[in-house]
Amino acid sequence: MTVLPIKNEEGRACDTCRFWRKQAHRDEDDWGQCRRMPPILPDLVDDKLVIAGIWPSTKGGDWCGEWETFSLEDVDKPPS
Ligand code: SF4
Numbered sequence: 001m002t003v004l005p006i007k008n009e010e011g012r013a014c015d016t017c018r019f020w021r022k023q024a025h026r027d028e029d030d031w032g033q034c035r036r037m038p039p040i041l042p043d044l045v046d047d048k049l050v051i052a053g054i055w056p057s058t059k060g061g062d063w064c065g066e067w068e069t070f071s072l073e074d075v076d077k078p079p080s
Pocket of ligand 1: 013014017018019020033034035036058062063064065066067068
């Protein structure tokens with residue numbers, strides 16, 4: 001089976017997406033969290049575990065069809 005590449009003419013990448021938050025993952029610093037959608041609850045049944053939502057982790061060079069360009073308006077401004 002031949003896998004055809006998907007066009008990415010806009011140069012989409014998670015590290016230029018407004019929904020991405022860089023977060024080092026182990027020793028690699030090109031990982032981040034996609035905040036496009038709410039965190040996902042893991043499919044675990046265990047009363048002893050604290051269940052916390054999980055944000056999808058992606059590498060800076062990944063991308064998806066929900067990509068939106070980053071702008072400085074997306075950055076929180078420090079309180080004055
Ligand atoms: S997975 Fe898609 S929406 Fe999420 S940060 Fe990457 S490009 Fe943006």
